[in-house]
Amino acid sequence: MTRHSRPARCVLVAGGTAVLTALTGCAALPDPPPPVPTSVVPTVAPAPAAAADGTQLSPDGFDAAQRMAVRIRNIGCGALSTGSGFALDEHTLVTNRHVVADSAELQLSTYDGRDVAAEAASTAGLADLAVVRTVDALPAAPVLAEADPQVGDAVTVVGYPLGRQLTVTDGRVVGAVTDPLNENLGEVLVTDAPVEPGSSGSAALDAQGQVIGVVYAKNADGMSFLVPVSTLRAMLGDDAAFAPAPTCG
Incomplete structure (x- = not known):
């Protein structure tokens, strides 16, 4: 998917009773946003066979x-x-x-086409989050923001929708709702940054390029959902939060 400026488009992925898509979608939300999305599911894209052409990030960002x-x-x-x-x-x-x-193998690759060997994956029980340890070094890591963004703050999503080329899409934080997929998690952020299936797990960045959330779902109305950085920080700081990821074998 090439970069969209407005409005955002989203993709649904089966896997939940609510109609929400795990990924990040976008579409302007009404004011205020609905308390519960009409559709919610995790976002995974079938593997396929679009590159960023502009963003609110600086060239260095x-x-x-x-x-x-x-x-x-x-x-x-x-x-x-x-x-x-x-x-x-x-x-x-x-x-x-x-x-x-439910994987037999995880294949990882970076923006420059380099393959990175995965060593082990762990998943969180509370939030739709996972960490993967790699054998090979990753090119660079971002800074995690100290606090969650506010409504109206800029957001840029960076990922690989549909498993294709790197895509950067811009939007804004439009609200927060109780997580429709993981009710015990608490509030998650809603944005209007465009996403597609395969965007699940993408970093959502602020105007300074710091991570303010992780894309995990979107709904039929084009709203995208982020696990906020405060939740990510809490999970990473809890030794008991992650367990070995289930495999299909």
């Missing part, structure tokens, strides 16, 4: 963003799907739980 983004192919037992992720440090990346679960 875009260069840093593309270097930390990772494309993920989940080779399952008889199935193949794609998602996105981003480096947390030299040998660790963050993505969604539904992107890495």
Whole structure:
């Protein structure tokens, strides 16, 4: 998908009773946004066979963003799907739980076409988050923002929709709702930054290029959903938050 400026488009992925899509979608929300989305599911795209052409990030910010983004192919037992992720440090990346679960093999690649060997994946029980340890070094890691963004703040999503080329899409935080897929999680952020299937696990960045959330779903109305950075920080700081990811074998 090439970059969209407005309005945002989203993709649904089966896997939940509510009609929400795990990924990030976009579409202007009414004011205020609906308390509960009409449709919610995790976002995983069938593997396929669009590049960024503009963003509210500075040129340096875009260069840093593309270097930390990772494309993920989940080779399952008889199935193949794609998602996105981003480096947390030299040998660790963050993505969604539904992107890495039920895999026989995870194939990772960077913006410059380099393959990165995955060593082990762990998934969180509370939020749709996962961490993957890598054998090979990742090109670069972003800074995690200290606080969640406010309504109206700029957001840029960096990932690999449909498993294709790196895509950067811009939007704004339009509200917050109780997570429709993980009710015990609490509030998640709603944005209007465009996304497609395969964007699950993408980093959502602020105007300074810091991570303010992780894309995990969108709904039929084009609203995209982010696990906020405060939740990501809390999960990463809890030794008991992650367990070995389930495999298809």
